[in-house]
Amino acid sequence: MEEKIALVNCLALLHLENKLEDKGGYASLIAKTTKQIRTPDIVSDGDGHAAVAGVKALVNDIATGELDFDQHTVLQKVRVYCSLDKTFYENIKAVFDVDYKDDHEIKKAVGSNVAHLHHYNNSTELRKLISTASYNINTGTGSFNDIAAKLSDELAKVTRNSFDGKSSTLVASVGSDDPDGMEEIFVNTKKQLSGKTLKTGWQGINRMMGINNGIVPGELWLMPALPHEGKTLFSLMMSLSVGLFNDPADFVPEGKKAMILDMSFENELEQNMPIAYKAIYDHFEKKPANIKDVDPKTASKYVCGKLAARGWTYKFERHINSDFTPAMLRERFTYFESLGYHVVLLRADYLGTINSAGLGNGAIGSNVREMYRIVRNITAPRKCATLAPHQLSPKAKELKALDPAKYVRQLPGKGMYDGCTTVDNEADGELYYGKTEMGEETYFEVQRGKHRTLVDTPIAHRYRVLKFDDIGILPWDVDQDFDRSLKSVNAGAIASEDNDIFGF
Secondary structure, three states: OHHHHHHHHHHHHHHHHHHHOOOOOOHHHHHHHHHHOOOOOOOOOOOOOHHHHHHHHHHHHHHOOOOOOOHHHHHHHHHHHOOOOHHHHHHHHHHHOOOOOOHHHHHHHHHHHHHHHHHHHHHHHHHHHHHHHHHHHHHOOOOHHHHHHHHHHHHHHHHHOOOOOOOOOOOOOOOOOOHHHHHHHHHHHHHHHHOOOEOOOOHHHHHHOOOOOOEOOOOEEEEEEOOOOOHHHHHHHHHHHHHHHOOHHHOOOOOOEEEEEEEEOOOOHHHHHHHHHHHHHHHHHOOOOOOOOOOHHHHHHHHHHHHHOOOOEEEEEEOOOOOOOHHHHHHHHHHHHHOOEEEEEEEEEOHHHOOOOOOOOOOOOHHHHHHHHHHHHHHHHHOOEEEEEEEEOHHHHHHHHHOOOOHHHHOOOOOOEOOOOOHHHHOOEEEEEEEEEEOOEEEEEEEEEEEOOOOOOOHHHOEEEEEOEOOOEOOOOOOOOOOOOEOOHHHHHHHHHHOOOOOO
């Protein structure tokens, strides 16, 4: 029955297109619809499928332009195909007998038929997805979690489609004939520009992140660098500083507990925790921590106390990268949400090494790009900001060898990502960085790349230098009266000679 109704809608749409002299406008929609309608390869005159098969072939021929639409000829063919199904024929004939007063009524009818075809296609697709998932579960084809995650993503695509004749991609609409709607857009824009952001530990880095002076909840920041250039150190210190210098009440719905989730896919926790302890201890105690002889109980109490002081729960996790899939990230979020937590920040070090088998379209790098797309689809709707260290490709090594002094500043826009040159398309922002030695000092250069933002950051704020120090590693200054970041490595070297490093 549904197949016949869909074919009636297809012929009605072809009929209306002919009246509007706008042939072929819905050819792809009609082709998609007829493809959903299954008929036997061979049918006989007495076969119950003959009517559906015949009308389907007729619709395809007209939609593809192989046959011109002539109402008399079409009805003749339909009558032959439906010789044993008078009701089907009468329904098609009734479509051609409608008398439309003007083009407005015709276009209204077009919209109605388009909506019905979308509904048919989506409901058919929905049944297929559920059937396939059920088959895979019953036969043990893949893990239950992977099947469920894939079904969830595919169902989201289907349910986003509109059944009311509007564009299935339409999210919002406003026009000059709707001043109230436009006013609401400006209200939302103002809220975004004045909304709370997650401050990092460095004033100079916060300025890099746009007019809001910090990380906007929901943003995904890629943090690309070469091996051994501070990916773990910088991203870890950044995520730690979020918990130390921000109030969770500004970012968490009422009744929820605030969490910062730190997931390591490379380093063991025994490597990361000493960094966390030293960075925190040095900052607050104004002297270097003794990592080698530290009392484990004392260090644990100190770190936990500082991270929890404002009300955050900071969760450190180590996962096996080769076994971890994007679907498992959704599981972790769901698990913590079931415990009443709202994850405000995720540090994933680093996603480029996790299992992305089966993702993408087969092209080189498409699996990595789709993996980041899935991660962002998990975190962005939850207003969870993401710090994602990523490795640069060997081409970046060549660039550094050619011009080490300008290397970091030249990275934006070159697509030198390991595994996928276009992975930056899935990110909201980029922070490139690298170490530079000058004399006896070591500096950490940070260059902001792309950033999806309402008001772009001035060029003068997109590049800063942090100096490594015995106290604090890369000392935080967001709670200080002075900005420790430098305009350049040369400025830092000159200042060091004058013993006035913060004068620039």
